[in-house]
Amino acid sequence: xxxxxxxxxxxxxxxxxxxxxxxxxxxLVGENGAGKTNILEALSLFAPxxxxxxxxxxxxxxxxxxxxxxxSARLDRADGNDPVQLxxxxxxxxxxxRQAQVNGAACPAIRLGEWLAISWLTPAMDRLFADSAGARRxxxxxxxxxxxxxHARHAARYENALRERNRLLSGDQDPDPQWMDSIEAQMAExxxxxxxxxxxLIDRLNGELAQLPDAPFARPVLTYQPGGPRDAAGLGREMRxxxxxxxxxxxxxxxxxxxxxxxxxxxxxxxxxxCSTGEQKAMLIAITLAHAALAAGDRPxxxxxxxxxxxxxxxxRAALFDRLRQGRAQVWLTGTELPPFADIAAEAAVWxxxxxxxxxC
Amino acid sequence: MASQEIEALSxxxxxxxxxxxxxxxxxxxxxxxxxxxxxxQLLDALAAVRETLVECQTxxxxxxxxxxxxxxxxxxxxxxxxxxxDVADLWALDRARLFAGQYHVLxxxxxxxxxxxxEDLSIPALLARVEQGGVDEVVLAMNATxxxxxxxxxxxxxxxxxxxxxxxxxHGLPVGGELDYLDEGTLAQALRxxxxxx
Ligand SMILES: Nc1ncnc2c1ncn2[C@@H]1O[C@H](COP(=O)(O)OP(=O)(O)OP(=O)(O)O)[C@@H](O)[C@H]1O
Ligand SMILES: [Mg+2]
Ligand SMILES: [Zn+2]
Numbered sequence: 001x002x003x004x005x006x007x008x009x010x011x012x013x014x015x016x017x018x019x020x021x022x023x024x025x026x027x028l029v030g031e032n033g034a035g036k037t038n039i040l041e042a043l044s045l046f047a048p049x050x051x052x053x054x055x056x057x058x059x060x061x062x063x064x065x066x067x068x069x070x071x072s073a074r075l076d077r078a079d080g081n082d083p084v085q086l087x088x089x090x091x092x093x094x095x096x097x098r099q100a101q102v103n104g105a106a107c108p109a110i111r112l113g114e115w116l117a118i119s120w121l122t123p124a125m126d127r128l129f130a131d132s133a134g135a136r137r138x139x140x141x142x143x144x145x146x147x148x149x150x151h152a153r154h155a156a157r158y159e160n161a162l163r164e165r166n167r168l169l170s171g172d173q174d175p176d177p178q179w180m181d182s183i184e185a186q187m188a189e190x191x192x193x194x195x196x197x198x199x200x201l202i203d204r205l206n207g208e209l210a211q212l213p214d215a216p217f218a219r220p221v222l223t224y225q226p227g228g229p230r231d232a233a234g235l236g237r238e239m240r241x242x243x244x245x246x247x248x249x250x251x252x253x254x255x256x257x258x259x260x261x262x263x264x265x266x267x268x269x270x271x272x273x274x275c276s277t278g279e280q281k282a283m284l285i286a287i288t289l290a291h292a293a294l295a296a297g298d299r300p301x302x303x304x305x306x307x308x309x310x311x312x313x314x315x316x317r318a319a320l321f322d323r324l325r326q327g328r329a330q331v332w333l334t335g336t337e338l339p340p341f342a343d344i345a346a347e348a349a350v351w352x353x354x355x356x357x358x359x360x361c
Numbered sequence: 362m363a364s365q366e367i368e369a370l371s372x373x374x375x376x377x378x379x380x381x382x383x384x385x386x387x388x389x390x391x392x393x394x395x396x397x398x399x400x401x402q403l404l405d406a407l408a409a410v411r412e413t414l415v416e417c418q419t420x421x422x423x424x425x426x427x428x429x430x431x432x433x434x435x436x437x438x439x440x441x442x443x444x445x446x447d448v449a450d451l452w453a454l455d456r457a458r459l460f461a462g463q464y465h466v467l468x469x470x471x472x473x474x475x476x477x478x479x480e481d482l483s484i485p486a487l488l489a490r491v492e493q494g495g496v497d498e499v500v501l502a503m504n505a506t507x508x509x510x511x512x513x514x515x516x517x518x519x520x521x522x523x524x525x526x527x528x529x530x531x532h533g534l535p536v537g538g539e540l541d542y543l544d545e546g547t548l549a550q551a552l553r554x555x556x557x558x559x
Pocket of ligand 2 (some may be wrong): 036037038306
């Protein structure tokens with residue numbers, strides 16, 4: 001159950017890169033700027049959404065190539081089913097429109113996600129615990145979306161209603177009470193659905209994390225802290241009750257846009273932001289793996305781990321590889337050098353990446 | 362570089378919904394090649410519309426007569442009033458003869474961000490029509506967008522005082538969807554399954 005025969009055409013600095021004979025562990029090794037993360041980004045396009053950099057399609061097309069790009073791969077399936085050919089990209093005449101293909105037939109990009117579940121961890125996420133609460137809300141929503149596609153709709157609708165309410169609150173005239181009622185009714189409905197999606201995500205993650213051993217990885221405990229009543233009726237009542245306060249603040253101070261995700265380390269109860277770099281990385285890895293298991297369900301899974309070995313000591317690295325080995329997901333790892341991967345080098349497919357080319361070692 | 366006239370026509374067409382500069386230029390080229398046939402037909406049709414079109418003073422529909430064909434039709438059920446955001450929605454519903462009653466066009470939907478306030482919509486006229494009596498049911502056929510549903514909720518509150526049944530399209534429809542883009546089957550289903558507004 002894995003992707004194989006992967007082709008990147010005019011994707012960022014990869015003019016024409018081919019990766020054959022993949023394995024459970026796949027290593028991309030090369031110096032800074034070689035094009036390792038670009039390969040992970042290309043693979044992340046087989047999931048719904050904008051990929052692991054959240055970039056636009058235009059940014060992904062190779063510079064000075066006339067626009068458009070393609071990523072294709074063959075999904076081999078274990079259960080004796082025929083392999084499936086997956087493809088996605090954009091054409092030069094419509095560089096901003098995502099196209100997708102399954103077995104040569106065009107389909108909406110969202111359908112690619114039916115074939116495999118992809119999770120990733122990138123260095124950009126290392127700041128998560130020190131970052132703003134908004135970054136953690138976006139993180140929760142991205143993870144929740146993988147479990148329930150409707151989550152994105154609730155989030156967008158709530159955001160939209162929030163902007164409407166804030167506009168009325170910050171206007172010159174006092175807000176029209178019936179108009180406020182009407183916006184708050186929409187906000188309460190979408191907000192309750194949004195809060196429910198986040199709360200369920202955190203519950204399920206904690207359930208998954210609880211099954212892990214205590215050592216050697218720091219185990220995180222997640223707490224969802226709602227920014228308002230979680231039920232639609234309660235949220236609606238609270239917004240109405242706080243209109244005067246919100247009017248003087250010129251914005252809404254209650255609701256899921258004020259949610260927070262608190263993370264502490266099991267055992268010492270230390271807030272994640274106060275933990276060491278390596279401990280934070282270990283907790284992020286634990287959350288990523290727990291989420292990947294939840295999101296995959298019975299689909300084949302794929303894990304894209306960009307530079308995860310860097311901050312881990314040898315013992316924790318070995319433990320990570322052990323866990324990955326026990327899992328069913330195909331794993332893609334990047335690094336600037338091979339030694340940190342010595343434990344898996346024998347069983348892994350290794351490519352040396354340089355200047356947008358991949359060479360099998 | 363095309364002549365000034367051609368450029369002006371292209372620019373005018375490019376502003377039409379659904380067209381862009383490229384398709385506008387293609388349409389102009391197509392018309393230029395058929396200047397004695399299709400171009401003349403288009404000119405006549407445009408001129409006729411320009412001369413005869415009026416806004417119905419009762420419902421806000423656009424027609425060649427005032428009151429419009431729908432308001433003037435004696436076979437229409439006056440006890441049912443369907444409120445829509447735009448004329449396009451009225452046409453979408455009426456194209457398939459899905460609704461046997463009369464319509465009321467609001468001329469938009471509430472949007473704080475776009476600066477569309479209650480006083481910008483034809484709400485007093487709607488309230489006056491209902492107040493006159495004879496209406497049993499008001500169907501709020503707003504789009505499933507946030508703004509559409511906010512508007513529906515707002516109208517329901519304003520209509521609360523009147524002895525009428527207030528119903529809403531059954532938007533099991535794709536959320537965010539606009540009536541104008543729905544096929545007739547889906548529209549008919551939404552109308553048939555309409556329910557009292559909560
Ligand atoms: N659209 C594009 N066209 C061509 N090249 C691009 C495009 N976008 C990014 N690049 C280049 O791709 C190169 C490789 O980027 P990538 O992030 O994959 O490197 P990397 O191997 O992961 O390096 P590091 O070890 O520093 O993380 C960068 O030098 C970047 O300038
Ligand atoms: Mg990189
Ligand atoms: Zn009329």
